[in-house]
Amino acid sequence: MSYQEVTPHMQTVTRPAKKRRLLRDMAKVWQLYLLMILPFAFIIIFKYVPMYGAQIAFRDFVVSKGIWGSEWVGLRHFVRFFQSYEFWNIMKNTITLSLYQLIAGFPFPIILALSLNYVGNLKFKKTVQMVTYAPHFVSVVVMVGIIFQILDPRIGLVNAVIKMFGFEPVDFMGRAEYFQSIYVWSGIWQNVGFNCIIFLAALSGIDPSLHEAAVVDGASKIRRMWHIDLPGIMPIAVILLILNVGHMLEIGFEKVYLMQNPLNLRTSEIIDTYVYKIGLASQVVQFSYSTAIGLFRNIINFILLIAVNHIAKKMNQSSLW
Amino acid sequence: MNRKIKETGSDRAFNIVNYIVLSLFFITVLYPCVYIVSASFSSTDAVISGRVWLWPVEPGLKGYKAVFENKAIGTGFFNSIYYTVAGTVINVVLTIMAAYPLSRHDFVGRNVIMFVFVFTILFSGGLIPTYLLVKELGLLNTRWAMILPTALSVFNMIITRTYFQTTIPREMLEAAQVDGCSDLKFLRSIVLPLSGPIIAVITLFYAVGHWNSYFNALLYLKDRDLYPLQLVLRSILIQNQIDPNMITSEEDLVARQGLADLLKYSLIVVAAVPVLIIYPFVQKHFVKGVMIGSIKG
Numbered sequence: 001m002s003y004q005e006v007t008p009h010m011q012t013v014t015r016p017a018k019k020r021r022l023l024r025d026m027a028k029v030w031q032l033y034l035l036m037i038l039p040f041a042f043i044i045i046f047k048y049v050p051m052y053g054a055q056i057a058f059r060d061f062v063v064s065k066g067i068w069g070s071e072w073v074g075l076r077h078f079v080r081f082f083q084s085y086e087f088w089n090i091m092k093n094t095i096t097l098s099l100y101q102l103i104a105g106f107p108f109p110i111i112l113a114l115s116l117n118y119v120g121n122l123k124f125k126k127t128v129q130m131v132t133y134a135p136h137f138v139s140v141v142v143m144v145g146i147i148f149q150i151l152d153p154r155i156g157l158v159n160a161v162i163k164m165f166g167f168e169p170v171d172f173m174g175r176a177e178y179f180q181s182i183y184v185w186s187g188i189w190q191n192v193g194f195n196c197i198i199f200l201a202a203l204s205g206i207d208p209s210l211h212e213a214a215v216v217d218g219a220s221k222i223r224r225m226w227h228i229d230l231p232g233i234m235p236i237a238v239i240l241l242i243l244n245v246g247h248m249l250e251i252g253f254e255k256v257y258l259m260q261n262p263l264n265l266r267t268s269e270i271i272d273t274y275v276y277k278i279g280l281a282s283q284v285v286q287f288s289y290s291t292a293i294g295l296f297r298n299i300i301n302f303i304l305l306i307a308v309n310h311i312a313k314k315m316n317q318s319s320l321w
Numbered sequence: 322m323n324r325k326i327k328e329t330g331s332d333r334a335f336n337i338v339n340y341i342v343l344s345l346f347f348i349t350v351l352y353p354c355v356y357i358v359s360a361s362f363s364s365t366d367a368v369i370s371g372r373v374w375l376w377p378v379e380p381g382l383k384g385y386k387a388v389f390e391n392k393a394i395g396t397g398f399f400n401s402i403y404y405t406v407a408g409t410v411i412n413v414v415l416t417i418m419a420a421y422p423l424s425r426h427d428f429v430g431r432n433v434i435m436f437v438f439v440f441t442i443l444f445s446g447g448l449i450p451t452y453l454l455v456k457e458l459g460l461l462n463t464r465w466a467m468i469l470p471t472a473l474s475v476f477n478m479i480i481t482r483t484y485f486q487t488t489i490p491r492e493m494l495e496a497a498q499v500d501g502c503s504d505l506k507f508l509r510s511i512v513l514p515l516s517g518p519i520i521a522v523i524t525l526f527y528a529v530g531h532w533n534s535y536f537n538a539l540l541y542l543k544d545r546d547l548y549p550l551q552l553v554l555r556s557i558l559i560q561n562q563i564d565p566n567m568i569t570s571e572e573d574l575v576a577r578q579g580l581a582d583l584l585k586y587s588l589i590v591v592a593a594v595p596v597l598i599i600y601p602f603v604q605k606h607f608v609k610g611v612m613i614g615s616i617k618g
Contacts, residue, residue: 026429031504032422036434039419042473043438050446050454115342118335128347133604135350137596139533141551145558145589149360150353155582157356160371189350197611221335254536258559272448279449280540287449294447302444 057292070288077292086274094270097256098248101184102241108192110237113199114229118221132193144258147186148173174263183259183268187252198240199233206232239312246308249301271297361385361586365579368586384587387580394588396546397553404549405531408468412527413520415473416481421508423478424485425494438475448540455541466541467549471530477523480610484519485512522610525603532596554592558585 026033057077059070081087112132119125138146150157151172159169172178206228214224253272260268271293279290359377360368367378388394422428423435445451451470460466489512497507513520535551542548556562 022429025427029422029425029428029504032425032428035418035505035508036422039415039473039478040434040437042415043441043475046451046454046470046472047441047445050450051444052446053450053453054446056450056453111342112346115339115346118339119343120336124340124343128343130601130604131347132350133607134597134600135354137529137533137600138593139535139551139554139596141533141535141554141558142589142592145554145585145592146353146357148558149357149585149589155369155371157353157371163371189353192346193350194607194611197608201612220331222331257536258555275448280452287453291447291449294449298444298447305443 054291054295056288057295059288061288061291063287073288077289078296080289081293081296086269089266090269090271090274093267094249094251097180097183097270098251100180101187101251102244102248104184105188105191105195106237106241108188109195110199110233112192113196113203113233114225116196116200117203117229118225129193132196134193135190136194138190140252140254140258143186143190144255147182147259151182173259173261176264176266176268179259179264179267183256187255198236202233202236203229235315239315242308242312242315246305247301248304249297357586357589361583361590363583365576365583368583369579383580384583385591387584388587388591393545393548393553393556394550394591397548397550400547401532401550403464404467405528407464408471408531409524409527411468411472412474412477413524416478416523417508417513417516417520419473419478420481421485421512424482424489425504426491438478442475452540461541462543462547464547467531467537467547470537470541471534474527474530477526481516481519481523484516488515518606518609521603521606525606526610529596550592554588557588 053067056067056070058072058074059067060073061067061070116125116128119128135143149155151159153159153169153171153174158172163169172182210228211224214228219227249271251270251272253270253276256268256270257273257276260273275290275294275297278286279294355375356373359375360373361384362377362380362382363373364379364381365383367373372378419438423431423438425431455461455466455470460469493511494507497511502511533551535549535555538547538549538552539555542552
């Protein structure tokens with residue numbers, strides 16, 4: 001802020017003097033630049049160099065020829081992707097999976113937070129929080145391992161129940177139609193507790209005098225929840241939802257990849273897994289084609305994020321953040 | 322006061338419903354965990370025939386014995402500790418080195434540098450170019466590949482910067498500067514001692530991230546001796562590749578298969594335990610981290 005206050009003076013100063021002053025200000029904090037060298041070098045090397053390298057999407061990259069030696073082919077790889085028979089299926093899978101996750105995952109953390117907020121028994125509240133937060137820290141590999149064990153057609157818990165009722169066991173992981181539901185609901189199971197933290201914080205930020213006034217007016221708890229708590233956390237909920245739309249194409253690739261098998265590939269192939277497979281895991285590596293697909297996703301992602309941040313900023317001018 | 326008595330009726334109903342809702346959440350999350358722990362302590366026979374429901378059936382430690390006899394799991398465990406400790410130390414140091422200057426108002430160029438950092442959240446070169454870079458740098462199949470490409474998270478850097486901005490009063494810096502204190506000295510003797518909570522938070526974020534990640538290892542490591550635990554887990558839990566040597570004690574095929582099933586439950590427990598043991602102690606830090614992260618920097 002203080003910068004803006006200073007600038008009017010600086011305008012009256014002549015240009016070389018201004019430059020001198022800038023250099024003097026910079027020299028004063030030289031130790032801060034010293035601190036910055038390593039992190040800055042990291043960002044340039046590990047983030048910006050790959051961005052520069054992404055130009056192989058427009059070339060026919062051959063490792064021995066290097067980036068500049070490889071032939072420039074323009075948008076050929078992109079066109080090839082758009083025209084490939086996998087294109088629509090992959091896009092559809094990516095978008096439906098993230099929309100499913102977004103919509104199904106939306107209400108549960110809110111319900112949990114509202115519910116926790118009205119518990120009188122502190123010990124019970126703490127226990128529920130402790131247990132529901134815990135799965136968040138389990139790794140993807142272990143999580144998918146748990147899913148496989150529980151849904152196993154031979155020894156799994158779910159099929160034990162199904163068999164108990166006299167039905168045939170179901171091979172859940174081998175059926176494409178179940179993939180998205182398993183992915184989304186196991187995600188909700190794992191993260192509902194952790195995702196409710198932010199709503200709990202919003203709830204504790206609600207002015208207590210609102211509740212006191214409502215109690216004096218004879219409002220029941222359910223009415224207070226509906227008319228005070230819910231409107232109180234809605235701004236945060238809406239902003240989170242909007243921001244999540246911005247991350248739509250970045251679904252948990254690691255989990256999808258682990259859950260994939262040839263039988264459910266029809267619904268489980270998403271952009272990121274496809275990029276990995278044709279780029280690095282296949283017999284014939286296609287660096288350029290794979291990079292082009294990844295770049296396409298990143299550009300769409302970038303546009304979405306910018307748009308979504310713009311909307312969120314407009315919306316929260318008068319709200320919490 | 323009459324009114325209050327009338328209300329308790331509806332409020333009591335509300336409370337009951339509320340407890341039921343919470344109990345449902347509680348049981349839904351807890352039950353699968355209890356089931357897996359119980360299965361891991363049961364006999365192979367009980368696991369195969371699906372007789373485990375809540376408590377261990379014919380309790381034993383056979384599964385755990387098989388886990389601890391497996392050499393790959395031991396190596397993986399050691400490697401994971403190595404990557405987690407070394408990686409986290411580098412992470413935390415780099416994060417503070419970036420966050421502190423960016424939190425200072427008199428740091429000329431902070432907006433430009435901040436933009437350079439934040440832009441990498443919005444856009445990235447992608448998987449293949451990053452892989453090619455790591456290859457070009459000669460890091461493939463070395464321990465560095467597990468540490469350097471993730472040496473700094475911009476998200477954690479931003480929450481650290483926000484913390485510095487909100488908790489270190491500017492007057493303190495000015496007073497120190499008047500006394501001739503250099504920036505490095507100020508950081509070391511004033512800022513860091515005041516930053517315990519945020520250092521705890523980012524240490525945890527980074528450490529859990531390292532411990533739980535498998536994908537960089539899958540990308541960059543070929544040598545099995547370098548595999549972190551998660552990659553070993555993947556081959557056993559997900560790909561069902563169990564080294565026959567480790568269950569040679571069982572003679573016939575059925576018993577061998579049964580032990581393989583049991584071993585998976587025990588392995589899930591062993592893999593989840595290190596994080597879950599420290600979890601109760603660090604839970605409040607994580608909550609704090611989410612809070613700081615949610616305040617826009």
